[in-house]
Amino acid sequence: MRARVAARALRGAIAAPPSKSMAHRLLLCAALAEGETVLRNVPASKDVQATLRGISALGARVRRMDGGAYSILGIPTGTRPRQAAIDCGESGSTLRFLVPVAAALGVETTFSGTGQLPNRPLSPILPCLAAGGAAFHYENTLPFTLGGQLKPGRYEIAGDVSSQFITGLLFALAALEGDSEILLTTPLHSGPYVEMTLQAMAAFGVRARRTPLGWFIPGGQRFIPCDTAVEGDYSGAAFFLCAGAISGDVTVEGLSPLSLQGDRAVCDVLERWGASVTRGRDFVRVQSAPLTGGPVAGEDIPDILSILAVTAAAAQGETAFTGAARLTIKECDRLAATAALISDLGGRCRGEGDLLAVEGQPLAEGLRPGGPAATHRDHRMAMSAAIAALWCEGPVELDCAECVEKSYPDFFRDYEMLGGSVHVF
């Protein structure tokens, strides 16, 4: 499905979508708990559907309630399935969280996936799982089957490929009877995501302690079921907050200023660049103002780098994002795709090594042509392209509109609510 989108400015208020990252985590904890958890404000995104399928396959009983809530009966200790098959769709989080968890539960599980997922890295976690008791034969693609039984102990892993491996290990090791330790062999990137993991675990009464080189996870802990709601998503909201900064006045409701989400940094970056940012108790409002770009460290905030680059294209001066190499292993090579998107629409951007560099041009100095935009079927590229339409004279034509369903199914509805035009064909 293609879409032609256009907007001169976006104005108004929308509700933040629920956080996909927090939903994955709370669902995992609920699956590991004994008894019934009620989880409210669960996103309808495809990735979260994949995690719901995954925990069901491992033995959790999932029931949809009214209004986006779910009841989850945790995986019973005595009657776990011996085998399971999980289609992770395109969700890296689902795969990388569930691989160590399945091994901790001792359920022989076949993991499959679509899109780029079979090509995204999994190998960094496999040696430590093998040393810890898991058994598998992995040929650098999916499907692959993992069996064996993970034991408590010492797990060494790189911190700079994907933090999702560490999140998965934290869940898995906390479900074992003995004490364990995670040791980072390289510095941690995407660190705030690990903090979100610890926060989700704490909501279920489970703890891990930071050590100089990793985490200590006491064994014999129990995940205690609870009734909780998924918080609003800064990663999805970032698209419209950036739109407010480029041209307009956008309020996103349901965003907590206390959230541990690393992508909350979008507010600080936009403010530093000159936008007017108001942080309320439960909302963020961004109003446009003349923007001047400036350097951004991207190591911890990979999911907002593309939309920040699109925003920097409408700012005065050059903006350099460091830590951009990790964008090459997302749903597409987002480093190349972001540079191509901005360049194809008439802006200036290059991606090289660990650097994404944008040469901006303020709106007052003229609009860019617009035209076709390649999404590579990547939700964050599609949403970035739609916001880039704000600095384009003509419409922007996306080659795939439905890919937004991976994280933000209502994206185009919200785009229209704020005054943008969307024609799907």
Ligand SMILES: O=C(O)C1=C[C@@H](OP(=O)(O)O)[C@@H](O)[C@H](O)C1
């Ligand atoms: O843990 C998470 O919820 C995520 C971690 C990040 O991945 P990396 O840790 O691989 O950077 C991020 O890009 C992804 O969208 C969600």
Ligand SMILES: C=C(OP(=O)(O)O)C(=O)O
């Ligand atoms: C990379 C993403 O998610 P995942 O790694 O879970 O597929 C994302 O949402 O941009």
